[in-house]
Amino acid sequence: MRTNRLEAISDGVLAIIITIMVLELKVPTGHHLSDLIHTTGVGLLTYLLSFLYVGIYWNNHHHMFHLVRRVSGAALWANLALLFCLSLLPFTTAWLSESHYDRTPVIVYGLNLLAAAVAYLILQTTIIRQEGDESPLRQAVGSDVKAKVSNGLLLAGVLSAVAITPNGHVGVWIALACYIGVAIIWIIPDRRIDRLVHQHEA
Amino acid sequence: MRTNRLEAISDGVLAIIITIMVLELKVPTGHHLSDLIHTTGVGLLTYLLSFLYVGIYWNNHHHMFHLVRRVSGAALWANLALLFCLSLLPFTTAWLSESHYDRTPVIVYGLNLLAAAVAYLILQTTIIRQEGDESPLRQAVGSDVKAKVSNGLLLAGVLSAVAITPNGHVGVWIALACYIGVAIIWIIPDRRIDRLVHQHEA
């Protein structure tokens, strides 16, 4: 199967996820700046974080399928699993911001990010298995240090929010720092693939 | 008419259906795991089922149009009828989960799935009639045992929820088992078409 429709449905779902998260931002009832900050401040920051994550997945998805021409039925379902995980993000984002970063929503949000990361890994592995070890994607991914580090960070974040119970706030802030840190790591696009695409086309 | 825009509108509508179902998930009012399970548990499971069905239709649609180059006006409308049936899914899904699987919503949800199945069959028949008996799609579909079995199962599910009245719960659980069973049957992509595409291109 060619990848054009897989890319189309993925672009569609990601575009909608990004945009419907805005529907969760509550319009302030008052008309002053303090109302905006009070009602929407937390929601806006959380939206920015989730927007970055969806943007990162779109970016990496885009880079990955740049090196792939055909996909098997298994890859179609692995891709749908990734989209399913990401489609829950508007929900976990809404709970996170509505609770003003309470412990359980922070953990659930982190688990959502972890689930998406695992789904992405499965998708990547499925495609590489089908393309073979000589494929450009296989070489571009390499030892995939960046993914390992960021998944470790996400896991550490979730665990710290779960484990640090005496004073819940500390664990929560470590978790949030981990989530933000991972986003920062990935905003820089994957230069390994960029470079390979360059070589590949040269 | 070439199929590219038909595929574009279908991808668009399916992507949106998948994603707006998340908007029906209510954010828990409390901030504990029990609140999440209590408020959203049923909704999440139902969303997963509906997501699978939309994913299955997208997958089969994708496979079918891989073998078709041009469509008639009748096929455009048959496709819109399919999209109409699927577009009702967020609504019937919301009622199903809001009612915690009460009898009437379970029947209505099943009828919605059946209507989509019939619309898909009409679309497939319309295209095959236009392409002729020698067409690759005709040969790929074959005797279409899988569709017959799954449509029979859906019908059996709806009927059992309608008919088993002394103790309503039994009929409802049989119906839900049928709906889930059909989803499992179809998650495995249609290897007949996969194989044919392979031959066709070889």
Added chain:
Amino acid sequence: MRTNRLEAISDGVLAIIITIMVLELKVPTGHHLSDLIHTTGVGLLTYLLSFLYVGIYWNNHHHMFHLVRRVSGAALWANLALLFCLSLLPFTTAWLSESHYDRTPVIVYGLNLLAAAVAYLILQTTIIRQEGDESPLRQAVGSDVKAKVSNGLLLAGVLSAVAITPNGHVGVWIALACYIGVAIIWIIPDRRIDRLVHQHEA
């Protein structure tokens, strides 16, 4: 400008309009068939009508741009004007069904359909002016009897709802009959263009 992105944004907006109208369907509070019919019956019928109209516009848009390769800046804005009119349809549909076909919402809905029809005509005229009298689209459109009849019917519907005041209900039902009649006229795809496309490619 090539037409591919114009078609992409149009497909996107039309797909979303179709699907968000479902969000206006209220989930019944009870769990019986009577609750469904009472709460959602009118909404469902109105949604079907609006779905048909959006489907018709998509269909005709698809047929028209099949004969066009390039568009001017004016056509881009004429197309956006059409999308604006159609984007109001979820709103007028919601009011129509919420009011159970009261007089003013019926008139406003009709005006919305008329506005879309006029915008479509402007788009078509803009493109024909740019393509010239020898263009395939010009010949396909011909004297455009179908559009004239259906626009006349829409206008007649709106006027009857406005004018027949002694017993408001009569005017309203005439209007609804006109709106449904126009939909039926257009469900049959435009064979003139179908035929021409055929000739054009032969």
Added chain:
Amino acid sequence: MRTNRLEAISDGVLAIIITIMVLELKVPTGHHLSDLIHTTGVGLLTYLLSFLYVGIYWNNHHHMFHLVRRVSGAALWANLALLFCLSLLPFTTAWLSESHYDRTPVIVYGLNLLAAAVAYLILQTTIIRQEGDESPLRQAVGSDVKAKVSNGLLLAGVLSAVAITPNGHVGVWIALACYIGVAIIWIIPDRRIDRLVHQHEA
């Protein structure tokens, strides 16, 4: 990276932004024309303004990428930043119309438009830097008087709403006039690029 998926995600997000703004239009509770005007009048006008802005950005985006074949990773993120700014428009639009053009929402709406304008400028600059001074886009943009004037107007609008405090209404109306004026300036598509595309292809 080729630009097709960047255009796809942008078309998707812009199409959804345009359409979900309609969801913010409240359906009147009464069924008379006065109810419509009272409940939705302001919302409809504000929606029209925001629709125009999104249309303008789509139009200019379309024109710009007509002259670009490949984009770097930096341009992908600059484009996502633009989409982020525009995705906030449904929120600021809702606040603006809900407040019936109160001072703070007018300022926030203007800041949103300014942020989008700056993001667009950054995107354009990123692409030009990558394409070089001899690129068709560089020549098409020229000294970019139109962008400078309109950004100046937006800034003037925001500042007048901020500064003119003795009688708040005057500043607000100047601001709104500036926002509307900028929309009018841009509805006329960018003939510089139109012309260059023509030369480029001749």
